[in-house]
Amino acid sequence: MTYVLIIISAIFVNNIVLSQFLGICPFLGVSKRISTAIGMTGAVTFVMVIATIVTYLVQKLILDPYSIGYLQTISFILIIAALVQLVEIILKKVSPPLYQALGVFLPLITTNCAILGVAIMTILKDYNLIKAVVFSASTAVGFGLALVLFAGIREQLDLVDLPKGMKGTPIALIVAGLLALAFMGFAGLA
Amino acid sequence: MNVVLITIITLSALGATAAVILYFVAQKFKVYEDPRIDQVEEILPAANCGGCGFPGCRAFAEALVKADDLSGYNCPVGGADVMSKAGKILGKEVTPAAPMVAVVRCNGTCENRPKQNNYDGAKSCSIASALYGGETGCTFGCLGLGDCVEACQFNAMYMDEKTGLPVIIEDNCVACGACVTACPKNIIELRNKGPKSRRIFVSCVNKDKGAPAKKACSVACIGCGKCVKVCPFEAITLENNLAYIDFNKCKLCRKCVTECPTNAIHELNFPPKKEKTAIETAEEN
Amino acid sequence: MLKTFSLGGIHPDENKLSADAPIEVLPVPETVAIPISQHIGAPAEPIVKKGDRVKVGQLIAKPSGFVSSYIHSSVSGTVDKIDELIDVSGYKRKAIIIKTEDDEWEETIDRSPDLITEIPATPEEIIKMIQEAGIVGLGGATFPAHIKLSPPPGKNCDILIINGVECEPYLTSDHRVMLEKGNEIMVGVQILMKALKVNNAIIGIENNKPDAIKHMITLASKYSGIVIEPLKVQYPQGGEKQLIDACIKRQVPSGKLPIEVGAVVQNVGTALAVYEAVQKKKPLIERVVTVTGKSVKKPCNLMVRLGTPVSALIEAAGGIPEDTEKIIGGGPMMGKALSTPDIPITKGSSGILLMPKKIATRKPVQNCIRCSKCVSVCPMGLSPYLLMTLAEKAIWDRAEDEAIMDCIECGSCSYTCPSSRPLLDYIRLGKSKVGQIMRSRTK
Amino acid sequence: MNKLTVSPSPHVHSGDSVKKNMYGVLIALLPALFTSLYYFGIGALIVTITSIVSCVLFEYLIQKYLLKKDPSVTDGSAILTGLLLAFNLPSNAPIAIIIIGALVAMGIGKMAFGGLGNNPFNPALVGRVFLLISFPVQMTSWPTPIASRLAYTDAVTGATPLGVIKEGLAKGDIMSDLLTKIPSFSDMFYGNMGGSAGEIAAIALLIGFIYLLMKRIITWHIPVSVIGTIFIFTGILHLANPNIYISPVFHILTGGVMLGAIFMATDYVTSPMSRKGMIVFGVGIGVITVAIRVFGAYPEGLSFAILIMNGFVPLIDKYIKPKRFGELIKPAKA
Amino acid sequence: MNNLKTFTNGLIKENPIFTLLLGMCPTLGVTSSATNGLGMGLATAFVLIMSNLVVALIKNLIPDKVRIPSFIVVIATFVTIVEMTMQAYVPSLFESLGLFIPLIVVNCIVLGRAEAFASKNNPISSILDGAGMGIGFTLGLVILGATREFLGSGKIFNANIYPEDFGMLVFVLAPGAFIALGFLIAIINKMKQTA
Amino acid sequence: MAKTESSLKNMFLTLLVIALIAGTSLGFVYKFTKEPIEASKLAKQQMAIKKVLPEYDNDPASEIYELKSQEGYVLKAFPAKRNGELVGVAIETITKKGFSGEIKIMVGLQPDGTIINYDVLEHKETPGLGSKMAFWFRPADNSAEKNNNEKNSFFKWLYGIKDGGGGNRSIIGKNPGKSNMKVSKDGGDIDAITAATISSRAFLDAISIAYVTYTNEKNKTNAKTGASKQIKEGGNNE
């Protein structure tokens, strides 16, 4: 049951984009087309889960024992940056089709604060490793859900005549706001 | 142990590992992209208008880098300036293209070309022209529904309410050619801008024979051929009852302008005609 | 429940004002202008020149390509000139203008009213005769009939469907033809069946023509293999894909021709023309045209020589009413608005409709309110609202994915749209652009 | 003869118009308006008038002065948004809040996207949910019907049946006790219960539904799938454990289910285009509504459910297309 | 020299929030009040200036391939310094900014400026650029924070303007953040067009 | 100046040097700020303790002991003494029933369990709603509110804001053992925060946990030895 709650909470109730405010840059940037949104979701899920596992281990095996928790930020970000690049070549070698699909998004992910945010949050929430994995995966799904919905709406808005001043970012933010408003209904579900 | 020491060790270890990993990553992960593409793209105007004939500025930059010779490539927005910069980066010669500008080759204003019926379909020239010849007796002329204006990204066109014809704002026009493609009637043409922006052209595309053409529009080219004869530079040709002035040959002598019985030949940005005609008449006398 | 097609459809006011007016023969006009392009495909090539004397039924232009057609003179007289003049396309096109003198017919033509039911010709001969008589589809598409009758190798036809639907409001020419030339049609159908080597034919007729249904059922009993199928009134039942769906529940797949499902569709008027061509050696030189409209004094059905100016037909119907705003060649749903009444009648002209201002002008366009009414009326199951926007924004690849080419241009979407959006206007534009792109790709 | 007019075909039009549709919905809402006036009296009147007037005014002002277009308030859509917003508010909703709601509905919900037809989210619900979250106190005090006919903001308030059940279950009351505290089903059907001004009387809303179907303004797909899903979902829960989960009849008669399913989920602009899509949309609304009602923090979740599914509409439209001709029946011969 | 221009560039013309749209997460996440915005803005500005300076100083020593990791380490160092200092001396602000302090590391502006500006320019203009961008960012955060605080709870910098009960709670919450920023950008676009 | 080349050696060295410098500076900053950070953490606790207890002359923080509640929470208790006599105890109590997660409260109890004061330490409730619990459950400061009321009465009407808003909301001076510490909706004596019943419930839950745990523990030890020292050891043993 706790897992179900973690999943529901991460996807709907505390959606990373719509209520936690993380990963907004790609949310706004890579959401013009549904297909790219889906690709980005795949890449983020992949990296987020792996990054969470690795940073979790680093925290528990290095930072905690030596009580140098304040190095969290710097070590996590280094790990994530290296990891993203690592994933990139491994993917290229191991599964070229997957690389084709996700590759272009990988560089964008280093500066996606959702990855670092989730890594830190799992530590803050004191999850065990399995919970951490479930949490990060469902957070990524939540990110994907928000991204794909948002991309759908933006694709539709591309076809209508918006007021001049609202075109582009303003309307995107307002749509995001209304989406967040709608998602508030999930409050208390988990 | 000293916290500072642990810190230093951990971070150095992390840093060193990252360096080693990244080195090997970098070794294996080598996709060569010509850095000049970025450089060229940077100097392009980023209008992504497609006037160069490529899908966007980056595609154009790629094409430029690949090209052996830059003649035939032109960014109409940036003009010769940008092209010579690009040429410098690439070490290739550019022959500066003569600056061009769009001209509207129809003068069928509401007075010149009386309406014979009313169009009530979607406001689009392409749609109207697929349906029929237009509201007037001239099936070649401007439909006045403004597809060209829609197409212009540079605010260089507007529809003149009074005449019902599009007008080009020369200073804004970058000769991207979008309007040329947009017009289903092939009325708009890119022509050399000419010295001091002076140009002479036949402002009509009507291929009907003289009588019906004249009947449909008082300023139509009737294909009488007088201009062809008067032109000292053989710049004017006549085909399908329609005269055309080759802007590469035209020397702006203005003889044809006065010769045309229907005033179908237009001159732009010349000083007022009076004095010149006075001199001319003096010479004749 | 009567049969009908399975998707979409609308039911505009029928307004069959001229349903009870028997076919009258319009006197031969003083001059006729016979355009060289009256059919789908390449224009014909004139084989007469200025000053030539021609007889009624004499060949005056021959096909210039595979999809093209023969054209015959509809009057006797002298060729005045071959000139450009505005035709239904709205553009100036070449036409052969003939000054009428007398009414002298080609001798080969059998002008007697007798019904000849024997069909001696072989299928190949029939098709040749049809081709040489210049017969094209009279249902509106003007597709050369002989091509339809020769299915490409590998494709088999097992049923002939005769289109007596006349789903367009106002128009009654097919209705009258069925009532008055029923026997000839029946023989025409038999000829077509023989040409196609099929044993079955269905004549689909909408239920708003009970007299025609009854009449045709009586006649059909005398011929083998012909079935009359009464259909629920629903526009655009006359569209061939819809008609095939309605009659035999087969659906022609996207981008394919009826032959794909073993059917060939011909209009009743075409069947009549086929009868005349094969049995009477008479080429296609005249046709029945409905002249109608709410304010028209005498809505009527006229037998008209091709090339007669529209204005002459209107005269015969009592002249142009004062409030006329639009003259339409064809029905209100698919017809073409004419920019002048000086346009000649051609093989494809089934009606002349004079519309008063009240009905004829469009309302101002509003935003699409996504009511989905256009989606639910589209007989092809398309999303017209989306196709229009894609065409407006020139997003051709998506328009192609959304099957813009499947649109049959029936206009049901524009008819229904509460926001008065010119859906079909833009979809047509889209179709022509996407068509160009697709062709350039296969090249 | 005048100059001829030339246009592409078709040359006739059904005569249907945006106006006709909008006023049709307004007419369909009249029974609900009358019941709301009957049960809530002056309060309902003030709320309705304030809401409609401010919606129309804001639309007019924004169109005229910000978008610089010809105002199109006469098309009736702003009136409709105003009326539906009012129907979604308690009849003691204070004036300032109604005005804010109207401003949000028109300004953020509709005009920011360019007006009628462009908005991805239901404007009235945007306004309502905005208010619900901003002013939870005012938005969740429900005047008791009939008793508060002559009162406005000083009306006597009580809980809605959904609130009673949710609260009761939260503090551990037994279902059979709770059932005695809510009105009978027939009272609910006729609208004699607490709730938003326009949502109470199922009968009045159903009459409107029949009218809309007859006038072909909407199709049955969305309302039936919303109500059906809620009924089935809560029915299963009820069968599984009637002590925790109340009867499905209760669920479809209370809260905004009827109003939302018939009048708000069906909003053309914010619902899918294809029939199949409409059903998916309706089922989605039903499921989310029940999830929020039964497991979430809010006693009522329909507004949120509709807004959330509004967000899904572009995806539904993209992936669930209408049946195409030629797809239904395979050709007899290949 | 156009140092002044370098500085003012970030303030208005290329304001990171309103035009470059970088660093959106902290922008939206912490601006429930003007005070928070100010705190976050200053923290980011500090990191920006310092990392710009350091990057500009060491830019030539760094091989291209490890450019980004090196920059990240530099940035992360300053972020950690800010983090610890804040925790020590302004604990309440530290708490309300929470997760977003460590996230300055991935704030696209910081790395973006290091990459785009500092690694190509001299230390002095890099500092100015950092300061301009940092102050621009702060300005944006404060405007957004003040707007949300004002609309949401009737206060600006915690000073009551009108009774809190009249405020629209949404603006303190997630949806309000998006909506408020959306309209602010629209207004600023409009002002730019007319200006 | 020429750019350094991207050889393995260079890359390795660069990152190493940067990490070294970064590490050193961080280490020092850490050393520098370690004390103030801890001090500020402590100060916060001290402030809270001070706020919820009457005058005392011992150092409650140093006499901290732990209590285990029935729900399994570990509560911290800080006894306050004056002249060696117990005058109250500050208990850091916790509940997970909040609207969005845990709520941590410091509550001061008299030895008999009467509530002296409270301070909300940590919570994630909605600002403006649940967050009102920081002051809601105290006697209302009526004078200022009245003043406001008269000025804004028209606006209050416009916004439908009613005065008073729960007359019976203070828990200060109440003894959970004697009064019914539940929200009035659930049949208790305390009026919930308007529109935030869940938070109010959770709040009262936390207070009750503190009270129940404290009195249980006291009764148990009283029965055994009567000395609080034992409790501390007992707490440590767990």
Ligand SMILES: Cc1cc2nc3c(=O)[nH]c(=O)nc-3n(C[C@H](O)[C@H](O)[C@H](O)COP(=O)(O)O)c2cc1C
């Ligand atoms: C390019 C082209 C080729 C066609 N080829 C055939 C054919 O081979 N066999 C056939 O039966 N019909 C053929 N048709 C005719 C169509 O089936 C159809 O009758 C015509 O497009 C008009 O039908 P409509 O009036 O229902 O639109 C062809 C049409 C076109 C445009």
Ligand SMILES: Cc1cc2nc3c(=O)[nH]c(=O)nc-3n(C[C@H](O)[C@H](O)[C@H](O)COP(=O)(O)O)c2cc1C
């Ligand atoms: C929307 C639409 C409506 C049509 N309505 C009729 C009609 O009522 N009667 C008819 O004979 N053909 C109608 N047609 C033409 C038919 O599709 C088809 O071309 C014709 O029946 C083939 O016969 P033909 O080649 O003998 O004309 C219609 C076509 C379309 C696209």
Ligand SMILES: Cc1cc2nc3c(=O)[nH]c(=O)nc-3n(C[C@H](O)[C@H](O)[C@H](O)COP(=O)(O)O)c2cc1C
């Ligand atoms: C965004 C949002 C935040 C909320 N935050 C809280 C909260 O912090 N505490 C709370 O008790 N209720 C909160 N609620 C309200 C609850 O969902 C629920 O309506 C309320 O607690 C019970 O209603 P009542 O107090 O009017 O009986 C919130 C609602 C929303 C929409």
Ligand SMILES: Cc1cc2nc3c(=O)[nH]c(=O)nc-3n(C[C@H](O)[C@H](O)[C@H](O)CO)c2cc1C
């Ligand atoms: C059947 C129907 C239902 C409607 N429902 C709503 C509604 O729930 N909320 C609303 O603001 N407008 C509604 N409208 C009006 C209009 O469509 C709406 O204002 C648009 O969303 C504005 O673009 C409705 C209109 C129709 C025809």
Ligand code: SF4
């Ligand atoms: S006027 Fe024509 S050529 Fe000139 S900029 Fe506009 S679209 Fe391009």
Ligand code: SF4
């Ligand atoms: S010039 Fe061509 S495109 Fe422009 S309005 Fe005239 S017809 Fe239309």
Ligand code: SF4
């Ligand atoms: S015109 Fe085309 S899109 Fe419109 S209803 Fe007919 S088939 Fe469908």
Ligand code: SF4
């Ligand atoms: S019928 Fe008109 S308004 Fe309705 S969806 Fe289609 S285009 Fe839009």
Ligand code: FES
């Ligand atoms: S700041 Fe860019 S993703 Fe968060």
